[in-house]
Amino acid sequence: MQSDVVICGGAVIGSAIAWNIGQLAPELSVTVIERDTSFQHSSTALSASSIRQQFSQPVNVAISLFGLAFIKAAKARWGVDLNLRxxxxxxxxxxxxxxxxxxxxxxxxxxxxxxxxxxxxxxxxxxxxxxxxxxxxxxxxxxxGEGWFDSVGLMQGFQAHSKAKRLKDEVIGLRMQTGNVSAVKLLSGGEISCGAFINASGPRAAKIAEMAGIHLPVxxxxxxxxxxxxxxxxxxxxxxxxxxxxxxxxxxxxxxxxxxxxxxxxxxxxxxxxxxxxxxxxxxxxxxxxxxxxxxxxxxxxxxxxxxxxNVLDQNAVTGAHPEISNFYFANGFSGHGLQQAPAIGRGVAELVALGGYKTLDLSPLGYERILRNEPLRERCVI
Ligand SMILES: Cc1cc2nc3c(=O)[nH]c(=O)nc-3n(C[C@H](O)[C@H](O)[C@H](O)COP(=O)(O)OP(=O)(O)OC[C@H]3O[C@@H](n4cnc5c(N)ncnc54)[C@H](O)[C@@H]3O)c2cc1C
CATH class of the missing domain: 3.30.9.10 (D-Amino Acid Oxidase, subunit A, domain 2)
Incomplete structure (x- = not known):
């Protein structure tokens, strides 16, 4: 099996990325692999589902403002009221x-x-x-602009309006070739060769990164x-x-x-x-x-x-491509604020994959490079 893009993890972040790639580059084939399609243990389903702009890092404030506008527009876009209070x-x-x-x-x-x-x-x-x-x-x-909303509704909105292929399976390994991810190994025994691989596996993110030999402090x-x-x-x-x-x-x-x-x-x-x-x-x-x-x-x-x-380093998201394994993309480490970030992260990672760079919001402060340099992007307002 072959897919231009394979996403590991199909909860709010993986689904947001899949939906956004579909919007930007419908010609790309996207496969989302999810090990537990009940989502009962996903952070997304167990979240407190709140959104705020009270952060100290400008990138987090901008991300949440984007998320707010997206949530408010859900009714017009999808006919779904995300019940923002x-x-x-x-x-x-x-x-x-x-x-x-x-x-x-x-x-x-x-x-x-x-x-x-x-x-x-x-x-x-x-x-x-x-x-x-x-x-x-x-x-x-x-x-x-701050309050709470329907977390599962947001995830389901992305899922219901995406043409990505969704597979119930578990990623158990990555095949590497000439320094990039060439295929994704599945628990069912199959493999999917891919052009780009996106890690959206929530609390298991470090385990997935390790499959490519990457240390991720999550x-x-x-x-x-x-x-x-x-x-x-x-x-x-x-x-x-x-x-x-x-x-x-x-x-x-x-x-x-x-x-x-x-x-x-x-x-x-x-x-x-x-x-x-x-x-x-x-x-x-x-x-x-x-x-x-x-x-x-x-x-x-x-x-x-x-x-x-x-994220043990600074409790902030890690997004973007790995500097050397250039088709391995991170969407990880959201700590306590990933739900509200899903619309902006979905957009940003999709822009990287489909358009080759950030266009809407510059998410580069959240790049993996800071992990390599051991330079935390300290967020003083964490919960
Ligand atoms: C108690 C709590 C309260 C929170 N409150 C808020 C809040 O108020 N506001 C806010 O913005 N955020 C909040 N968060 C954080 C937010 O919920 C998460 O950051 C967000 O849901 C992350 O989404 P995700 O898709 O990255 O991860 P998840 O929702 O955990 O999804 C990851 C998915 O990957 C799948 N997966 C993992 N490994 C594999 C594999 N090998 N193969 C296939 N699939 C795999 C999992 O089954 C899972 O479905 C809270 C989190 C918790 C736990």
Whole structure:
């Protein structure tokens, strides 16, 4: 079997790339290989599905603005409402150094047109009177363009409108010839010869890169999400609140969704999806109850764990071609913000493959070269 392009991984990132290649170069044959077509353990299906422009790196702000416009246009484009709830992100700082970071990030965000405002403790209190602002030095709030949306809907939109061939199989090896990927070996026993290979395998990205002899510092790291019921919910429209403790919470229907920076954060096995219940009891509930009396009486409803494809170097995406294995493309390491990045990454990687360079957004700061140079692209606003 032969295909111009083979994509390993068919969740949101692989599907976004396949759809975009179809838009730009319909003459190219594209095959997407997915080992688990239920997607039950994919990061995409287990995501908190939120979008923000509150990043420190300009490339991440630009990527999310692109993603926002794409999500908003889904209804006109595909007839699918991705149910974007534009309720904002609220970042809280409780120290002068934290406030300074918010100010610097805010300048980056505003320069790129993001609708983010800084709030004093008094301004915060006026908007969200239920919050305890005693220790707060500064807050930043997305006034529009931030919130949450339907993650699986976005993935299915890409899938339903793409002519790419989709195969249920597993990539188990790569055949290399004259320094490039010449074929993809499948668990079923077959091989697909290809002109370009794209790694979109989520938390397993390092394993796939290793098949081409490439070191990729991406590990599966566990994140547990919880939903809870609140006896007397705070009034008004609530954003995604990021507490200085690292605990976050947002509305989810008539419940709330929450999580935290993990207490300890080792790489886990690819099949480890055991939720860490202790995080709710020991970290999340105490922090939320301190932040708002409304969150004192809450009852956990459900919990699940997903895996970040965690870029150990700088928690940012790795995209683009390998500098030497020039037909091996990365779309990896998204850590906690890959869902909102799927539209822009899909576009960018498709432009590289189909047109030979980035045309819409310059994603070169996210290139693999920084890994080789050991020069992190530090994102100061990670969750
Ligand atoms: C708990 C949690 C909360 C998150 N919250 C947010 C958020 O609020 N906002 C945000 O933007 N992002 C968030 N993220 C991150 C986001 O979900 C991911 O970055 C994004 O979904 C990555 O998509 P992906 O397609 O790269 O990976 P995945 O969705 O994991 O898909 C990779 C696919 O590759 C397949 N695959 C792997 N190896 C092979 C192989 N050898 N052969 C064939 N197929 C293979 C897998 O089966 C899988 O379906 C969160 C993630 C988690 C876990």
């Amino acid at each position: 534009e309720q904002g992100y609220l970042n809280l700082a409780n120290s002068e150094s934290g406030a300074q970071i918010l100010r610097e990030n805010h300048a980056v965000q505003r320069a790129l047109g993001a609708d983010v405002a800084l709030l004093s403790p008094e301004g915060l209190n006026a908007r969200f009177p239920h919050l305890n602002v005693e220790d707060i030095t500064l807050a930043s709030l997305g006034l529009s 590990e599966p790291r566990k994140r547990t999400n919880f939903t809870f019921d609140c006896a007397t919910p705070p009034e008004g429209t609530l954003p995604v609140m990021i507490d200085p403790s690292g605990v976050w919470a947002r509305p989810e229907g008539r419940h709330f969704l929450c999580g935290c920076s993990p207490m300890d954060d080792p790489a886990v096995a690819f099949d480890d999806f055991e939720p860490r219940f202790r995080e709710f009891e020991e970290v999340i509930w105490p922090a939320l109850a301190t932040r708002s009396p409304a969150f004192e009486a809450i009852k956990m409803q459900a919990m699940w764990a997903g895996q970040y494809a965690y």
